[in-house]
Amino acid sequence: MLTIPDYRLRLPGPTMVPERIRQATALPILNHRGAEFKAMLAECQKRLKSVFGTAHDVLIFAGSGTAMMEASLANILSPGEKVLVVVAGQFGDRFVSIAKALGAQIDTVDVEWGHTLDSTRVAERLRQNSYRAVVMVHNESSTGVTYDIAAVGKVLEGASTLLVVDSVSGLAGAEMKMDEWGADIVVSASQKSLMCPPGIGLAAISPKAWKVMERDGRVPSFFADFRRAKASLDKGETPFTPPVTLVYGLLEALRMIDEEGLDNVIERHRRLGAALRAGAQALGLELYNQPGTASNTVTAMKVPQGLDGGTIVQHLRERYRTVIAGARAARQTGKVIRIGTMGMVSEADIIMDLRHLEATLRDLGQPVAAGAGVRAALDALSVQH
Amino acid sequence: MLTIPDYRLRLPGPTMVPERIRQATALPILNHRGAEFKAMLAECQKRLKSVFGTAHDVLIFAGSGTAMMEASLANILSPGEKVLVVVAGQFGDRFVSIAKALGAQIDTVDVEWGHTLDSTRVAERLRQNSYRAVVMVHNESSTGVTYDIAAVGKVLEGASTLLVVDSVSGLAGAEMKMDEWGADIVVSASQKSLMCPPGIGLAAISPKAWKVMERDGRVPSFFADFRRAKASLDKGETPFTPPVTLVYGLLEALRMIDEEGLDNVIERHRRLGAALRAGAQALGLELYNQPGTASNTVTAMKVPQGLDGGTIVQHLRERYRTVIAGARAARQTGKVIRIGTMGMVSEADIIMDLRHLEATLRDLGQPVAAGAGVRAALDALSVQH
Numbered sequence: 045m046l047t048i049p050d051y052r053l054r055l056p057g058p059t060m061v062p063e064r065i066r067q068a069t070a071l072p073i074l075n076h077r078g079a080e081f082k083a084m085l086a087e088c089q090k091r092l093k094s095v096f097g098t099a100h101d102v103l104i105f106a107g108s109g110t111a112m113m114e115a116s117l118a119n120i121l122s123p124g125e126k127v128l129v130v131v132a133g134q135f136g137d138r139f140v141s142i143a144k145a146l147g148a149q150i151d152t153v154d155v156e157w158g159h160t161l162d163s164t165r166v167a168e169r170l171r172q173n174s175y176r177a178v179v180m181v182h183n184e185s186s187t188g189v190t191y192d193i194a195a196v197g198k199v200l201e202g203a204s205t206l207l208v209v210d211s212v213s214g215l216a217g218a219e220m221k222m223d224e225w226g227a228d229i230v231v232s233a234s235q236k237s238l239m240c241p242p243g244i245g246l247a248a249i250s251p252k253a254w255k256v257m258e259r260d261g262r263v264p265s266f267f268a269d270f271r272r273a274k275a276s277l278d279k280g281e282t283p284f285t286p287p288v289t290l291v292y293g294l295l296e297a298l299r300m301i302d303e304e305g306l307d308n309v310i311e312r313h314r315r316l317g318a319a320l321r322a323g324a325q326a327l328g329l330e331l332y333n334q335p336g337t338a339s340n341t342v343t344a345m346k347v348p349q350g351l352d353g354g355t356i357v358q359h360l361r362e363r364y365r366t367v368i369a370g371a372r373a374a375r376q377t378g379k380v381i382r383i384g385t386m387g388m389v390s391e392a393d394i395i396m397d398l399r400h401l402e403a404t405l406r407d408l409g410q411p412v413a414a415g416a417g418v419r420a421a422l423d424a425l426s427v428q429h
Numbered sequence: 430m431l432t433i434p435d436y437r438l439r440l441p442g443p444t445m446v447p448e449r450i451r452q453a454t455a456l457p458i459l460n461h462r463g464a465e466f467k468a469m470l471a472e473c474q475k476r477l478k479s480v481f482g483t484a485h486d487v488l489i490f491a492g493s494g495t496a497m498m499e500a501s502l503a504n505i506l507s508p509g510e511k512v513l514v515v516v517a518g519q520f521g522d523r524f525v526s527i528a529k530a531l532g533a534q535i536d537t538v539d540v541e542w543g544h545t546l547d548s549t550r551v552a553e554r555l556r557q558n559s560y561r562a563v564v565m566v567h568n569e570s571s572t573g574v575t576y577d578i579a580a581v582g583k584v585l586e587g588a589s590t591l592l593v594v595d596s597v598s599g600l601a602g603a604e605m606k607m608d609e610w611g612a613d614i615v616v617s618a619s620q621k622s623l624m625c626p627p628g629i630g631l632a633a634i635s636p637k638a639w640k641v642m643e644r645d646g647r648v649p650s651f652f653a654d655f656r657r658a659k660a661s662l663d664k665g666e667t668p669f670t671p672p673v674t675l676v677y678g679l680l681e682a683l684r685m686i687d688e689e690g691l692d693n694v695i696e697r698h699r700r701l702g703a704a705l706r707a708g709a710q711a712l713g714l715e716l717y718n719q720p721g722t723a724s725n726t727v728t729a730m731k732v733p734q735g736l737d738g739g740t741i742v743q744h745l746r747e748r749y750r751t752v753i754a755g756a757r758a759a760r761q762t763g764k765v766i767r768i769g770t771m772g773m774v775s776e777a778d779i780i781m782d783l784r785h786l787e788a789t790l791r792d793l794g795q796p797v798a799a800g801a802g803v804r805a806a807l808d809a810l811s812v813q814h
Contacts, residue, residue: 046453046681049465058458058673068431069674070455073443073626075752080434106628108491110669111652118650138651145651235670241458243491243628243672264649265503266523266530267496284495285620287628287672288443289454296431367460 051365054397056185056342056384057213058235058242061293065240068296069289076288082280084295089277091298094306095238096230096248097221103273104294105245106287109212109233112245114142115268116208116229120256121176123147123264128166128175128205132191133157133184134373135210143179146264151175157376158187158333158344163195170205176256177206182230183214186372188344188382189337190218197226206253212236215246216301217313217341217386228253237313237341239300239387240293249274313340316385316394319421323398326420327405327412332380341386346379348410353378356404363407364400394421436750439782441570441727441769442598443620443627446678450625453681454674461673467665469680474662476683479691480623481615481633482606488658489679490630491672494597494618497630499527500653501593501614505641506561508532508649513551513560513590517576518542518569519758520595528564531649536560542761543572543718543729548580555590561641562591567615568599571757573729573767574722575603582611591638597621600631601686602698602726602771613638622698622726624685624772625678634659698725701770701779704806708783711805712790712797717765726771731764733795738763741789748792749785779806 053060061069074081085104092102105112117139121127127148129139132155143150153169155161166178178200183190193209200207206228211220215230217237222230228250235242249270263269267284276283301309317340321331324345332344347353353370354377360366369382383397398417405412438445446454459466470489477487490497502524506512512533514524517540528535538554540546551563563585568575578594585592591613596605600615602622607615613635620627634655648654652669661668686694702725706716709730717729732738738755739762745751754767768782783802790797 045449046456046677046684048456048459048677050457053458053460055460058461058670061458061674064430066455066457066674069626070451071431071433072435072451073438073446073620074433075438075440076443076627078746078752106491106493106496106630108652108669108671111491111496114650114652142651145647145649145654147647147649233670235458235673241454241672241674242461242670243675245491262530262532264530264532265499266527267493267499269530284493285443285618285627286493287626287675288620289446289451289626290628290672290675292431292433299431361463367463 051361051367052396053367054383055367055369056382057386059239059384059387061239061241062300062388064300065293065296069241069293071289071292073288076286077281081288084291085282086280088291088295088298091302092246095216095220095298095301098223098248100251101249101274101277103247103249103270103277104282104286104291106243107245108242109231109245110138112231112233112247113139113210115247115265115270116231117143117146117148117179118265118268119263119270120206120253121146121148124149125176126151126173128153128169128178130155130161130166130178130180132161132187132189133181134186135181135184139179139210158189160334160337161191163192163199166196167199170199170203175205177208179208182209182211182220183218183339183341185213185342186376188331188333188339188342190214190339193227194225200226206256213341216309218339219310222248234290234294237386238294238297240297241290243287243290244294310340313385315425316389316391317341317343319424320383320385320394320397322424323394323417323421324401327398327402327417342382342384344380344382347381351408351410353381355408356381359404359407360400364403366397366400391425436746436752437781439751439753439768441754441767442771444624444769444772446624446626447685447773449685450678450681454626454678456674456677458673461671462666466673469676470667471665473676473680473683476687477631480601480605480683480686483608483633485636486634486659486662488632488634488655488662489667489671489676491628492630493627494616494630495523497616497618497632498524498595500632500650500655501616502528502531502533502564503650503653504648504655505591505638506531506533509534510561511536511558513538513554513563515540515546515551515563515565517546517572517574518566519571520566520569524564524595543574545719545722546576548577548584551581552584555584555588560590562593564593567594567596568603568724568726570598570727571761572717573724573727574718575599575724578612579610585611591641598726601694603724604695607633619675619679622771623679623682625682626675628672628675629679695725698770700810701774701776702726702728704809705768705770705779705782707809708779708802708806709786712783712787712802727767727769729765729767732766736793736795738766740793741766744789744792745785749788751782751785776810
């Protein structure tokens with residue numbers, strides 16, 4: 045039998061999968077076109093709608109978050125068509141690379157990494173140009189910043205331009221009110237705050253986006269054509285073999301979220317993220333993000349002068365069996381460390397993270413006040429919101 | 430906890446997943462960029478090479494078989510470029526749809542469904558036209574026919590045209606000697622004879638195919654760009670988050686295949702397929718495929734006059750808890766039933782299939798000789814190959 049090492053997985057995704065979900069994914073395979081599996085898909089879709097904050101369609105694919113970022117553009121962009129991409133981190137960069145592969149014309153709004161977006165900059169560009177879509181990342185896991193989708197949605201109100209949002213690392217950990225905010229395509233994946241194994245991609249689609257897709261002709265993909273997925277959805281199926289056991293896991297995860305209450309889940313993410321940031325700062329670590337921009341789900345910290353991020357990550361793993369992430373982008377290499385607060389995370393995890401982080405900094409010769417991180421986190425946790 | 434009904438899954442994929450593999454997929458998530466997971470990927474790749482019959486690269490993706498069929502064309506075809514697609518069933522049709530979505534110019538060699546391919550027809554087309562690729566299906570699960578890849582490979586010997594093969598339902602159940610046969614891109618998926626849950630797509634690539642990809646410019650996909658996957662493979666990784674737990678399952682499956690011996694696995698598929706066909710014929714069911722074309726992994730049977738395929742499938746499910754497949758394509762609806770011999774299947778499964786099939790035919794008013802199917806299967810199983 046396969047054995048794997050036992051460590052604490054504290055990445056900004058993939059995240060730890062609760063036992064209950066892991067066991068669901070080990071159940072035998074059902075016929076993916078049979079009544080029992082269709083019922084599961086229908087229940088997933090219903091519960092996903094509330095997580096996305098939409099009354100409309102949610103499509104389920106075999107794929108990763110990147111596959112869904114690509115699908116979100118491939119379905120609405122004809123070659124040569126114009127998009128405006130907000131680039132505020134590694135995943136904004138990825139949207140640009142994807143749009144390039146699709147042959148789109150790309151303008152960008154470049155935001156300093158870790159900083160907020162001034163939505164009037166998007167408004168200004170829209171006055172100068174006509175875009176098929178504004179494309180942005182909800183939660184930049186490379187920088188630990190959550191962006192205000194509603195503000196950009198407001199800019200696009202009444203316009204024909206679509207708003208495409210990557211919420212891979214945001215969904216189910218940060219608030220998402222797709223319909224209310226005016227987002228048209230929101231994509232996500234299973235392995236972040238949805239606390240499932242990776243392998244499921246999700247796309248929620250507004251009626252306005254469907255209209256664009258129906259009007260237009262060729263989508264340069266057969267597999268990822270949303271219209272084909274929608275036709276199958278209307279029959280309660282997926283067009284191609286779905287990742288059956290991962291759908292079991294997703295259904296179990298969505299039931300768990302509903303048992304806890306979606307608002308409570310998001311508030312838990314917020315509290316834990318705040319506590320982790322408070323603790324990190326008390327350990328002398330500067331946050332990568334500017335004040336007021338912080339993500340519920342990812343804490344990105346600057347590495348102190350004279351230390352290397354890779355060394356911290358390695359020491360935490362080897363000495364304390366805790367796996368965190370280093371830099372996401374080449375330009376950040378060695379300069380940032382990142383910890384997720386996504387999915388099945390508790391106060392105890394944050395305390396443990398800060399204990400290990402404190403010990404690691406001390407082991408590496410950094411002066412840290414004993415217990416400062418944990419104390420600050422406990423103080424933050426005791427604050428009523 | 431999620432519960433699922435208990436039935437015998439006898440589809441031509443997804444197939445029953447052995448307990449050992451199911452438990453592997455329930456293990457906790459590892460860091461997908463860590464040393465332990467890289468070692469697993471490397472072991473998968475090494476073992477997959479022998480299953481594909483190649484000394485070259487095997488890429489692992491999150492996706493379905495269709496996603497990989499699409500990737501196999503997207504990576505080598507620029508819009509307007511010419512491909513020759515062998516269409517002998519539903520999955521040949523699918524290749525045509527995919528090539529259309531990609532904007533390719535498509536010629537077809539149309540083979541009567543259930544019949545063999547005369548490879549001189551391919552040779553003839555190649556004399557008349559220049560094609561970037563000949564595209565074909567190794568094992569047409571819609572008709573129960575396996576095609577001779579080597580014969581087409583021989584036709585292409587020395588030519589610049591690539592040979593692209595869908596072996597989604599063939600690999601690990603039917604012989605595959607990619608290098609020897611001259612195939613350049615062979616795609617497959619986890620949920621057929623590899624006896625894993627669906628969600629992993631595979632692509633094996635020849636040096637000749639890499640040369641075409643390196644020479645050419647834009648691939649109209651970022652996610653499925655094989656060159657990007659290859660660059661990550663060379664570092665022991667996947668470019669995007671892989672379906673970690675399904676990779677655990679794949680590794681366990683590949684170890685099981687090596688324990689049994691690949692040749693023994695394929696011989697088991699052959700014997701069981703032959704036994705199932707013998708039994709079905711003894712029950713008065715005509716095979717969909719012509720003699721000498723039969724697939725190891727899928728048996729397609731014509732539905733007797735006056736009966737409906739859907740009724741047989743439904744009765745088998747409701748009365749005997751056995752889930753088989755009906756027609757794959759609209760033109761076959763009601764006229765064909767299909768049973769898989771893929772993956773973790775034993776003699777006992779075939780006997781049980783034939784018992785239930787006999788009972789179903791009798792329940793539906795068909796005259797069948799008691800025990801004829803099982804006896805014929807046992808006779809077939811007793812023949813030494």
